[in-house]
Amino acid sequence: MAANGPVDDHSGRVLAGPTNPMVTPLLTDLYQFSMAYAYWKAGKHNERAVFDLYFRKNPFGGEYTVFAGLEECIRFIANFKLKKDEISFIRESLPGSSEDGFYDYLRRLDCSDVEVYAIPEGTVVFPKVPLLRVEGPIAVVQLLETPLLNLINYASLVATNAARHRFVAGKSKMLLEFGLRRAQGPDGGIGASKYCYMGGFDATSNVAAGKLFGIPLRGTHSHAFVSSFMSPDEIIEKTLRSSDGSSSCEDFVSLVQTWLNKIQRANSSHGSFGETNQSELAAFTSYALAFPNNFLALVDTYDVIRSGVPNFCAVALALYDMGYKAVGIRLDSGDLAYLSSEARKFFCMMEREFGVLDFGKMSITASNDLNEETLDALNKQGHEVDAFGIGTYLVTCYAQAALGCVFKLVEINNQPRIKLSEDVTKVSIPCKKRCYRLYGRGGYPLVDIMTGENEPSPKVEEQILCRHPFNESKRAYVVPQRVEELMKCYWPGSADKAREELPPLKDIRERCIRQLEQMRPDHMRRLNPTPYKVSVSGKLYDFIHFLWLNEAPVGVLQ
Ligand SMILES: Nc1ncnc2c1ncn2[C@@H]1O[C@H](COP(=O)(O)OP(=O)(O)OP(=O)(O)O)[C@@H](O)[C@H]1O
Ligand SMILES: O=P(O)(O)OC[C@H]1O[C@H](OP(=O)(O)OP(=O)(O)O)[C@H](O)[C@@H]1O
Numbered sequence: 001m002a003a004n005g006p007v008d009d010h011s012g013r014v015l016a017g018p019t020n021p022m023v024t025p026l027l028t029d030l031y032q033f034s035m036a037y038a039y040w041k042a043g044k045h046n047e048r049a050v051f052d053l054y055f056r057k058n059p060f061g062g063e064y065t066v067f068a069g070l071e072e073c074i075r076f077i078a079n080f081k082l083k084k085d086e087i088s089f090i091r092e093s094l095p096g097s098s099e100d101g102f103y104d105y106l107r108r109l110d111c112s113d114v115e116v117y118a119i120p121e122g123t124v125v126f127p128k129v130p131l132l133r134v135e136g137p138i139a140v141v142q143l144l145e146t147p148l149l150n151l152i153n154y155a156s157l158v159a160t161n162a163a164r165h166r167f168v169a170g171k172s173k174m175l176l177e178f179g180l181r182r183a184q185g186p187d188g189g190i191g192a193s194k195y196c197y198m199g200g201f202d203a204t205s206n207v208a209a210g211k212l213f214g215i216p217l218r219g220t221h222s223h224a225f226v227s228s229f230m231s232p233d234e235i236i237e238k239t240l241r242s243s244d245g246s247s248s249c250e251d252f253v254s255l256v257q258t259w260l261n262k263i264q265r266a267n268s269s270h271g272s273f274g275e276t277n278q279s280e281l282a283a284f285t286s287y288a289l290a291f292p293n294n295f296l297a298l299v300d301t302y303d304v305i306r307s308g309v310p311n312f313c314a315v316a317l318a319l320y321d322m323g324y325k326a327v328g329i330r331l332d333s334g335d336l337a338y339l340s341s342e343a344r345k346f347f348c349m350m351e352r353e354f355g356v357l358d359f360g361k362m363s364i365t366a367s368n369d370l371n372e373e374t375l376d377a378l379n380k381q382g383h384e385v386d387a388f389g390i391g392t393y394l395v396t397c398y399a400q401a402a403l404g405c406v407f408k409l410v411e412i413n414n415q416p417r418i419k420l421s422e423d424v425t426k427v428s429i430p431c432k433k434r435c436y437r438l439y440g441r442g443g444y445p446l447v448d449i450m451t452g453e454n455e456p457s458p459k460v461e462e463q464i465l466c467r468h469p470f471n472e473s474k475r476a477y478v479v480p481q482r483v484e485e486l487m488k489c490y491w492p493g494s495a496d497k498a499r500e501e502l503p504p505l506k507d508i509r510e511r512c513i514r515q516l517e518q519m520r521p522d523h524m525r526r527l528n529p530t531p532y533k534v535s536v537s538g539k540l541y542d543f544i545h546f547l548w549l550n551e552a553p554v555g556v557l558q
């Protein structure tokens with residue numbers, strides 16, 4: 001197996017660079033280069049360091065997180081090489097006293113001696129457990145800190161946000177990501193589409209993301225299309241061939257009008273609406289002529305119940321005459337519970353009145369500032385929405401700005417290191433570690449446990465003591481029914497190890513959905529979820545506290 005550089009992986013494919021060409025070795029904080037210089041000057045740059053990348057608290061008030069962004073990290077590491085002009089820029093940016101030798105060193109730098117262990121992308125993960133363990137010469141690994149955090153923080157946050165929206169919406173609903181126009185710039189938009197799909201969305205409106213990642217594309221039309229029409233007279237080409245090609249309707253506009261009259265006269269709709277908006281009818285008719293097989297109309301430009309829905313039905317029934325099946329409607333304002341229920345009643349009434357099979361099952365898409373709370377409210381009220389189009393709140397992660405992943409030194413030259421803090425949640429867990437997920441009888445994950453690298457792994461059916469890393473009184477014996485080692489080798493560096501494949505996005509998405517489904521329901525609920533337990537072995541617990549006492553200066557009281 002090949003170990004170094006931008007080489008082929010097992011399937012013979014070259015590991016391409018990151019999706020965003022802005023992700024280069026310069027996409028880091030200046031202080032990383034300053035430290036790299038100081039390490040080099042001190043002759044320390046090749047000291048072997050181990051860093052853990054982890055977060056401290058689950059986002060959105062929840063008790064789980066979806067890990068995303070790994071593939072981009074590995075592609076970055078595989079292609080890490082400073083270009084001549086980049087090195088010149090670093091020389092200009094560091095103090096003039098820096099020595100030439102450092103820049104020769106930068107020229108030779110790559111990640112061929114860096115090892116990356118990581119939890120597979122799409123896994124459900126928890127605070128304190130390393131998502132990534134990066135080991136290598138300290139100067140190089142230090143340069144990786146910022147880009148790795150940048151690639152993982154938003155990816156995992158938005159994937160988690162998507163998973164949470166999916167959880168509230170339920171499995172059977174179609175979830176469409178509509179956020180590109182509101183996302184934080186182009187990378188925010190592309191990233192949101194990729195990671196919302198990973199977190200369980202079905203499709204995106206973002207065409208570039210469709211091309212880049214093969215995400216299914218979906219979309220409707222906007223109010224502009226509806227309001228751009230003034231009257232049915234504008235429609236010049238009125239012919240529609242039937243779906244089987246056997247006949248043709250010379251004046252589809254008149255056919256639609258005939259159906260509108262029938263609907264108005266129908267017994268069950270008598271009196272429920274008068275004149276509908278004719279310019280809206282023109283827009284719908286025109287759209288149907290353009291897409292007879294995919295007719296979906298935005299029905300809230302003028303009045304959903306008095307105009308949009310009857311106009312839609314008139315066009316849909318005319319299409320039906322020609323052998324086509326309309327797709328449905330989109331609602332983008334108003335009370336979505338009420339309007340979707342009223343629209344459904346209208347469709348069912350059309351089915352009964354005109355004997356059109358399945359007309360009542362017409363798809364209803366809803367959009368307009370949706371988020372977890374509005375989805376939850378709609379569920380509680382009862383609604384008839386089949387698909388949700390969600391933008392702003394989803395992609396901007398409005399409910400929480402950042403995940404807060406950190407990158408902490410846990411070992412140097414085989415010496416464990418600890419970072420202390422007044423705030424116990426900020427004390428780092430030292431040592432190069434192994435992490436396991438222990439499963440209980442119900443098939444649910446029970447606890448994650450971190451051990452020292454050389455400790456024996458937990459065994460199925462063998463009792464193991466799991467301790468809270470910092471709280472002495474919190475501990476439990478666990479007899480696992482299944483033991484899963486969490487971190488796998490994704491970049492072996494110069495070690496003679498096999499590299500994990502980077503699976504296609506679709507497979508990661510499926511993994512993510514399965515992972516979320518296998519969690520115990522009380523960890524997943526929105527209100528007061530039960531925290532999932534993250535622990536350390538007895539041996540690691542003792543060592544953390546030994547090191548803590550060793551490193552913490554004893555105060556003097558005067
Ligand atoms: N039944 C419902 N229960 C709870 N929230 C709802 C319900 N229906 C819609 N919403 C939400 O209420 C908000 C309504 O937005 P807003 O008050 O701006 O009105 P609007 O429908 O957008 O009106 P307009 O587009 O005419 O200005 C949106 O965030 C929407 O998702
Ligand atoms: O509401 P979001 O969750 O962000 O979903 C995307 C929104 O973008 C579109 O319209 P846009 O907001 O551009 O115009 P509108 O508000 O006037 O409909 C669409 O109609 C949705 O309302």
Ligand SMILES: O=C(O)c1cccnc1
Binds near residue numbers: 389
């Ligand atoms: O296709 C849609 O309906 C759509 C796409 C992006 C934003 N709002 C709506």
Ligand SMILES: [Mg+2]
Binds near residue numbers: 369
């Ligand atoms: Mg809007």
